[in-house]
Amino acid sequence: MTSEEAKRILLLYRPQTSDAADAEMHAALEQARRDPALQEWFERYCEGQASLRQKFAELPVPEDLKDAILAGRKIVRPAFWWQKPAWLAAAAAVAILFGVSALWPRSNSTDRFSLYRARMVRVALHEYRMDIVTNDLRQVQRYLDAKGGPADFAIPNRLEHLNVTGGGHIRWGKTPASMVCFDRGGGQMLFLFVINSAAVKGEPQRPTPLKIGALQTLSWTQGRNTYVLAGPDDPDFMQKYGPGF
DSSP states (O other), X not given: OOHHHHHHHHTTOOTXXXXXXXXXXXXXXXXXXXXXXXXXXXXXXXXXXXXXXXXXXXXXXOTTHHHHHHTTTSOOOOOOXXXXXXXXXXXXXXXXXXXXXXXXXXXXXXXXXXXXXXXXXXXXHHSOOOSEEOSOHHHHHHHHHHTTSOOOOOOOGGGTTSEEEEEEEEEETTEEEEEEEEEEETTXXXXXXXXXXXXXXXXXXXXXXXXXXXXXXXXXXXXXXXXXXXXXXXXXXXXHHSOOO
């Protein structure tokens, strides 16, 4: 993940929430710790968020707000509470936020490999489900092929001794991706995600390890597919499960 990508993700960060537990947000925070300039920007951003939160908390609630809501579709001409200085200040703050967002450069972030990898880790951690449950890899491949996902993928030789438990169909933007699940033993799973390399940018050509949150990942490109293998943290993860090239 680059510092530019991390900054875009950190713009969604909400202090004093569970946002840091999200895989993408965790990766962005880790990048900030590695980049002093990004860390300095992030600290100023959090200070600004805290200041805005405090300003909004100080705004008085209009006395007639409840009546205005309960009026529903009735035509009501209220005393113009929105013209009070406090509400003008709130409107100005919102306008500033929209102005800042308008100046932020837009790009199609869904094609970046680092974001794709973080998304697949989040699937493994929080959204894991198998659309097909079987120990037969060929059945999994036939199912994924019928769903439009990559089915011509190569399983690393070091994974062949593990039992396949099933697979799933995932979408990354408009591109289908495939998931194959392996039983590592001891109640632990390995997840192999496969996507056409044309759908992501910055994909690694050689096996590249990276720990994201609680999971260890290994990523590589082979043929026309890009692979992400995710599983429990293990110091020998690459030697045990990598493609070996």
